[in-house]
Amino acid sequence: MPCSKNTPQVDQSPINVKLIKRRQKILKKTNMYISFVCLSSLFCVITAIIDFDKTNQAITSMLNHPIPWDTIEVSFMLNSLTHVPAGYFKNLPNLDRILLSMNLISDVDDFAFSAVPTVTDVYLGDNELSLIRKNMFAGLFNLFELRLNSNRIHTVEPGSFNDNNALYILNLNGNSLQTLSECVFDPANHPTNLAYFSFASNPIQCDQSWCWVKQAESDWIHVDNPQFTKCDGPVALHGRKWDTITAQDLDCNSTGQYYSAHTKLFV
Numbered sequence: 001m002p003c004s005k006n007t008p009q010v011d012q013s014p015i016n017v018k019l020i021k022r023r024q025k026i027l028k029k030t031n032m033y034i035s036f037v038c039l040s041s042l043f044c045v046i047t048a049i050i051d052f053d054k055t056n057q058a059i060t061s062m063l064n065h066p067i068p069w070d071t072i073e074v075s076f077m078l079n080s081l082t083h084v085p086a087g088y089f090k091n092l093p094n095l096d097r098i099l100l101s102m103n104l105i106s107d108v109d110d111f112a113f114s115a116v117p118t119v120t121d122v123y124l125g126d127n128e129l130s131l132i133r134k135n136m137f138a139g140l141f142n143l144f145e146l147r148l149n150s151n152r153i154h155t156v157e158p159g160s161f162n163d164n165n166a167l168y169i170l171n172l173n174g175n176s177l178q179t180l181s182e183c184v185f186d187p188a189n190h191p192t193n194l195a196y197f198s199f200a201s202n203p204i205q206c207d208q209s210w211c212w213v214k215q216a217e218s219d220w221i222h223v224d225n226p227q228f229t230k231c232d233g234p235v236a237l238h239g240r241k242w243d244t245i246t247a248q249d250l251d252c253n254s255t256g257q258y259y260s261a262h263t264k265l266f267v
Contacts, residue, residue: 076100120142120166156184175201
């Protein structure tokens, strides 16, 4: 069946090209320390770009930690959060980065980030997520980098990244994915340059469900470190590295149909 488009009911905002270019420049810089405010030893808000770490694990809920309206970057890294609630990130016109890695987060509310369309980076690595629902990242029209590595993700629902056509980096390493639907992106408006797509250390089944990725590699997807991405099955392909896998290996030309986000046609 073709990918159905069920657009989340959020305000559509155009992609902010200046923000995307700024994030590309920031990626090239290191040790950029400017002014910031720590409201406690566990929670900091940034009024400019800064790198910092947390070493305690006391915060279990973000609701008691309001964010100043002019914040650019907020981090709850290395705490004990279990949930990202809808409505927390709002009225933050300058917010650029949300860092939530290394917590115990098992759920993100639908539309949790829809009120902050300026955000370009969301880090959710090293948490306890098992399911990515289609509205978790709705409204993030400028999302440049999404880290979901080192969770327990076994399913990414169709439509999960429909609003994220500015994605440049998507990290799904170290999860429990066997398949990945071709409909996770909007087939009519997918990213034009997903330059770093990582899904190593997953028990992937190298079959027709991955044909769309193999085909899109010739156009808009670059699989990062394919030599470290290996097939777990079927038996005939067990242990094969992604960069040695062909469309024929995946049985992409059999009578079964699959939808290609690259061609936007049944093939």
